[in-house]
Amino acid sequence: MSSNSSDDNSDSSKASSSSQKSSSSVHSVEVSHEPINLRAHQPYIAGYARSNYSGCRECQEDIPKDSLRLGRLVADARYDGYTPIWFHFNCFFKKFQPRTTGDISNFTLMRYEDQKLIEQKVQNHSRRRQAPISSFLVEYARSGYSTCLWCDRNIPIGSVRIGRNDENSDTPLLIGTPIPRWFHINCFARCRQKIGFGSNRSAPEISGFEDLKRFDQQVLITKLPPLNENRRTSVKNEYGAEASSSESLSFSSDDYSSLEESLASQSNLMYSYIDNLVKLKSSELNALLEDNGYDLSSMSDDRVDKIYALADAMAFGTLRSCPKCGDQIIFRIAGFICVNEVCDYTTSLPARCPFFVNSWLKNKYQFLEEYQYVRRDRVMPKTQYGCESYYPVRGTRFDPGEQLRLLLLGVRKKSRRRARRRSSYWSRKTS
Structure with missing residues (x-):
């Protein structure tokens, strides 16, 4: 314990000295002061085309297989969920202007170079958010x-x-x-x-x-006069955060470059497993998940989501169940949440255990036979995660009983004063 503490102290002293040396070179990164809402709805989605049959809604042309595509999630009338409408990478940014990368689902699950492409486009569009x-x-x-x-x-x-x-x-x-x-x-x-x-x-x-x-x-x-550049209207999103609450904070270039290097190596490690897990059948993916204690009934039925979960388990270890309710934990946005909607458990460093591979799968696939578990911690990016509502902005909602009058017919068994108290009570309950 003493040696570890001394090593930590030496590392911290080295880090402080290096930060002092590189104080002149800083990198400006825009982050949000609001806490990350890991359960917030994200109106956009990123992914890779699974076939050549998906089409772009903007240019009406096909999206090639395995190419990067972006979509807008719309409510589906057939079931309680959302359906993506896909676009080419360039066609998407002609039509939509995401405020942050946190509004794009699966952003942190993309390849590192594709994350940088999306981030650059979002930053360029956020500077000119004027509608035609x-x-x-x-x-x-x-x-x-x-x-x-x-x-x-x-x-x-x-x-x-x-x-x-x-x-x-x-x-x-x-x-x-x-x-x-x-x-x-x-x-x-x-x-x-x-x-x-x-x-x-x-x-x-x-x-x-x-x-x-x-x-x-x-x-x-x-x-509607022209406003000054330094004057901004204070607008709140659906989570109560100011739309202009994000500020530009400065990080040293050494810390920023080390974070980017760790994120790049982490993405390469995960996609080294993803590129091999794609070859497995759906039944074999389910067998790997069940052998490692994952609850398939509480997880998504999407094959891609299962592959992402297995790649995370192989790279960093199998996720243990929720310490509060015992349900399954999954990765979302920039952390881990419990799939139980009633449970509010969230964390960035969940409890893990070594990943297990069955012998019959080792004999069938070489990459599983060569796999060896190494304990690692998943690095989370320092990105602004606003996750605000997409289009309909809402102000102060008016009280439903504000401009209504109740008409009571018939013989009253209670006094008029008591009836007024009851009517005001129910108007407060429905507002």
Whole structure:
């Protein structure tokens, strides 16, 4: 124990001295101050084409087998889940603008060089998150049934409403036609940067501005002036975090390069196992998982997910069950979670044990016969994981009982005061 502590002290002293030497060279990395939500829904997905039959929704051409592809996850009406709509790598970034790599599912499971390609594209697009001005329009409300996307209130008939054509949420992607999302003028001014109406834009650029009355034009010009570069609208995502809460932090270039080297070697190690595990049959993959104590009933039925789980077990050790509830633990985003939705167990360093290979599989596959378990810890990348909702931004939701009045008919057995107390109680319960 004393020798280990002395080694740790010497290593820390070396690290501190090296950081002092390299204080002049720093690398700026953007990370999030908010805790990582490992159970957050990710609207995008990355993967490799399993065949030549998947097509790109943007260019309508086939995606070659084993090539990198990116997709948008949309809610499936057939079951309670999501279905990916796939795109070529370049076609995806023509249509979508992910804010961070944390919004892309399976990002940390891609090859290291592909992770760098995706990260570079995301950083380039995050600098110019303005939507095309042709996607915005302003008009008088044709009826009283349209709802503001920010405050969830109705827009009165004949009042001015501002909209943005939504092409990338679930319904427009499924039907293939953009849908306008409407806002009150004040609500649009609050969330203008969130929905891509940049600070350098003004009201006269919006389509339909010339068709408005002069008084309404002056109101729009007052509400939507060009903003200063240092002024940003505070907008909260669905997890309560500020959209502008991320800051640029500085890490020494030596620490950053060592982290990147460890991530590159880790990715190469895992894909050395993945490239061989692909050759196994589904029954053999299930046998390997069962021999190592994995619960197949609580895991995904997807073959690729099983291969990723086995590669993680071969590289770092078999995952033990959840210490809280005893269910299966799986890797997600940048850590490990319990598959039980009721259990809130999350960790970055789970308990592991040596990976076991059955003798009949060793005799059949050479890479399994040559495999030897070495204890390692999985390195997590220092990346910004925002995981925010994709398109519909929401403001303060109004109280359902705020503008409602109850009408009581018949003979009252209780007093009027008690009935009022009960009605106010249920309005609070439903809000």
